């Protein structure tokens with residue numbers, strides 16, 4: 515068809531770029547034009563997305579604050595504020611701000627408490643989940659955490675059993691902190707540790723409905739999925755096409771999104787299968803709390819939501835705990 519003739523396409527591209535990137539700067543987002551920031555960031559999210567793709571978004575935003583001040587335009591409609599009052603204003607409950615469409619890139623299956631954008635839905639989820647984090651519930655988690663810690667110390671003792679000539683053993687603690695964090699969160703959110711500490715290896719079972727189980731590296735899967743979702747969250751127009759992009763960052767990253775969901779699906783399915791009917795049993799952990807909880811109408815959480823919430827705990831609780839462990843060394 516003559517319509518897509520390369521010459522037409524080449525002539526059309528600058529017009530499209532003008533309408534898509536330049537025009538909104540002078541019209542829709544004119545009120546932001548006085549806010550300083552990197553030049554490209556005034557017109558598009560490409561600058562921030564590149565930072566996310568390199569796993570450096572936080573560092574780039576921090577450097578931009580050092581260069582431009584406390585209020586920086588980091589995207590065409592995105593302003594970063596680094597002041598104490600800004601924190602209160604932006605995050606205050608009932609201020610009318612919704613979570614950005616950015617969070618939609620983090621949804622796999624149905625939305626969880628972290629990525630749901632609807633306020634009422636968030637409140638409903640929070641009410642259900644709050645029970646799992648009450649002081650009493652957290653106290654009940656202690657025996658599981660302590661069993662995992664004991665296993666960890668035993669494995670570290672084994673790993674350091676043969677000191678070098680200087681009398682010291684050397685071990686890279688970073689992966690071991692990750693194994694511990696995954697095992698603890700697996701134990702609490704899914705009812706059993708992933709067994710990473712025992713195996714001394716980053717490995718989790720991942721399944722999808724009707725498919726055989728595969729084994730994937732949990733921490734690597736989590737990191738890849740975080741980076742690809744963070745990048746695509748900033749480029750929503752690219753999201754539907756991302757799987758066709760011939761760059762490993764995208765196709766491996768999107769595979770990790772599926773694998774991560776598969777990890778949660780496999781673990782929740784295993785745990786529910788071991789339960790007595792609908793009863794989660796006597797084990798006190800986050801999954802048991804979620805299974806027992808009911809919404810305002812007395813309905814329990816459906817299975818797909820259970821998978822998403824357990825997945826949220828895995829994502830929220832593994833890297834954060836592992837970094838805490840490393841900093842504590």
Ligand code: HEM
Pocket residue numbers: 627628629640826827830831832834835838
């Ligand atoms: C030092 C450790 C941790 C840090 C620094 C941290 C930080 C954060 C931050 C900044 C958010 C807000 C994210 C956003 O809305 O964009 C968040 C949300 C959340 N975190 Fe953590 N977190 C930590 C540990 C954990 C652990 C161990 C768990 C669970 C086992 C957890 C569960 C959650 C959940 C469920 C949310 C979503 C809450 C909601 O939207 O209502 N976090 N966390």
